[in-house]
Amino acid sequence: KIPDATIKRLSLYCKELRVLSNEGMEVVLSKDLANRLDLNPTQVRKDLSYFGKFGRRKRGYDVSELLANLSEILGITTDNKIGIFGLGNLGRALLNFKGFSVRGFYVAALFDVDPAKIGSTLFGKQCYALSDAQEIVKKEGIKIAVLAVPDGAAQDVMDVILGCGIKSILNFTQRHVVVPEDVMIRSVDFTDKLELLAYFSRSKSNG
Amino acid sequence: KIPDATIKRLSLYCKELRVLSNEGMEVVLSKDLANRLDLNPTQVRKDLSYFGKFGRRKRGYDVSELLANLSEILGITTDNKIGIFGLGNLGRALLNFKGFSVRGFYVAALFDVDPAKIGSTLFGKQCYALSDAQEIVKKEGIKIAVLAVPDGAAQDVMDVILGCGIKSILNFTQRHVVVPEDVMIRSVDFTDKLELLAYFSRSKSNG
Ligand SMILES: NC(=O)c1ccc[n+]([C@@H]2O[C@H](COP(=O)([O-])OP(=O)(O)OC[C@H]3O[C@@H](n4cnc5c(N)ncnc54)[C@H](O)[C@@H]3O)[C@@H](O)[C@H]2O)c1
Ligand SMILES: NC(=O)c1ccc[n+]([C@@H]2O[C@H](COP(=O)([O-])OP(=O)(O)OC[C@H]3O[C@@H](n4cnc5c(N)ncnc54)[C@H](O)[C@@H]3O)[C@@H](O)[C@H]2O)c1
Known part of the structure; x- marks a missing residue:
């Protein structure tokens, strides 16, 4: 290994x-x-x-x-199919991230609970209801989930993602979510970097 | 120290x-x-x-x-003034990030080179021309820069930020930018996490 x-x-x-x-x-x-x-x-x-x-x-x-x-x-040469869960500010920005396609990542579907978003198409990608996730994840062959829902909904939506059989999750929420042993989750958090920068900038300006 | x-x-x-x-x-x-x-x-x-x-x-x-x-x-209790450089997909998402205000970070100004964006106001924040950065950074007391411009413009815009006397930079571009000794830069990159997740999901499905 x-x-x-x-x-x-x-x-x-x-x-x-x-x-x-x-x-x-x-x-x-x-x-x-x-x-x-x-x-x-x-x-x-x-x-x-x-x-x-x-x-x-x-x-x-x-x-x-x-x-x-x-x-x-x-596996950069093969298509890694991604599902974005939560089509808010961050979810929409990620939809346009040029760094995905260059590395063989393909956004296959979007999921949300907001009726105004469900059924819409954004940059050619379809937004589905969270309740349809199991069927769509299977049909599209989605292997990786990107979690971009509000912090309060993190664990609930994570349980839905796990229920779809997805084993790899990129977590943008600020919550610590619980996953079983055979699942890999990686969280993205830049606020600790920001706090370090703030501390540094204050110590600089006090000379 | x-x-x-x-x-x-x-x-x-x-x-x-x-x-x-x-x-x-x-x-x-x-x-x-x-x-x-x-x-x-x-x-x-x-x-x-x-x-x-x-x-x-x-x-x-x-x-x-x-x-x-x-x-x-x-310094979470004091206002840490931030300038967002590059008002594209990511810059706009960051503008709405609730995690800033809860930690005492306040977005004071936005900077871009796109004439369609300069002079506009988004969520109550004003977008200025990059060429006005020195004057606005001083007037607003901006201490931290968030770099969200395309990779190709990263070093040029970084030089403008340094010219404004800013010493703390959160870099979202995928470029490695050069800064002097007395400046702190922290880069945010989740693509290595994504590649690790892709590798893991492939090894899982080959069971
Ligand atoms: N905006 C940023 O720049 C940023 C940066 C870092 C981390 N984050 C994190 O990313 C997450 C999303 O942030 P945002 O700014 O995009 O928030 P947002 O409120 O703009 O978007 C959240 C989206 O999730 C949807 N949603 C809510 N409950 C849901 C559920 N149960 N199932 C599926 N979808 C649901 C909402 O309808 C909305 O479209 C948060 O956890 C936040 O902490 C955001
Ligand atoms: N979109 C994402 O989810 C995401 C995620 C991670 C990292 N990034 C990185 O963030 C950066 C921005 O990505 P994006 O998707 O927002 O791109 P984008 O093309 O949507 O936005 C770029 C913005 O920068 C402005 N700009 C261009 N040249 C400039 C200059 N010289 N000075 C000031 N502004 C300038 C453009 O007018 C535009 O508004 C890129 O480096 C990208 O690699 C993006």
Whole structure:
């Protein structure tokens, strides 16, 4: 079993390889890739060794070949179908996030409880009633849920998502939601970063 | 000097204390607070000791008193003025984020380069031209910038923000931007979490 930390670093390597390829670099040494990410070159080589040989010649890895290999491993090349639960301010912003399609993520359906939103189409995506989630998740092959409902509704909607058989959830609410062992949930919270920045800006201005 | 890691934990303690106070808890032991956050009770006591005595009696900390003290230290009680740079999908969603006002953050001004947006008012906030940033940041006392412009414009707009004397930046772009030593930047990126979730959901379905 490959450690989560290695998978997380793979997505960092992909991000950096995309930047390198945009800059026109054709070859990269593990030590250069490591330097750009503040990592140890041995760690980079160890991570990549989990997945076999990448034809590393004396002069380094081929940028586009390594990017294609790692994208395949991360599943960036296949369509990862996403369902967005909660079509409010944040849900609508995520609908337009260009970073999804570039990484092989495809928003397949939207879910809400607001009658004014149910049945509408936004940027080509259909908004369904939460009560239809089980049928739509199955029909569309949705594997990942994005939770963007108000904090108070977080656990209830999470239970609906779990009832649809979804095992991977990206949680934007500020609530700590309970999930069974075999489900992976990752929460996005930037308020602790904001509070740290506020503390820093105050200590700066007091000179 | 208090370590960043301690300040970050303070904001975790505040979050938990708010939940406790909503649940009607009046007193909390450091070991209970630690358990709720998967931390070591000694770490909690050590963090709090940086800031003096909180009247810890044998029976624990007073929830509302500790919350008020920590909020004061984090500056949650004072108005932290924010400027949002880039009034696109994400910028507009952030404008409505209820989590700002509850933590003492106040969006003071918006900045964009799109003529259709400049001069407009959204949810009571005025959108200014980026070229007026220096004057408006000073007039409004903006201390924190939120960067929500397209990736390609990230470094240019960052240079404008630094030119306004702002030292704290929350970066939502996917670009790695360069800032001087005395400036703090924190980036928000959930795509690595999304790729990990996609990898997990694929390994699950191949059962
Ligand atoms: N707006 C932001 O920038 C932002 C940033 C970070 C986190 N968040 C978090 O994201 C969540 C959504 O925030 P928002 O600003 O979009 O709120 P919002 O109120 O604009 O949107 C919430 C949406 O969820 C829908 N909804 C309510 N109950 C539901 C239920 N039981 N099932 C399905 N849909 C339901 C509502 O109809 C609405 O469309 C919140 O938990 C918030 O803390 C928001
Ligand atoms: N949409 C999302 O859910 C989301 C999520 C995470 C991160 N992001 C990141 O946030 C940023 C904004 O994304 P978006 O979806 O809101 O894009 P968008 O294209 O909807 O909005 C960009 C806004 O920035 C303005 N702008 C362009 N150049 C500018 C400049 N030089 N100075 C000031 N304003 C300028 C545009 O006029 C527009 O209003 C991107 O970097 C993106 O990667 C977006």
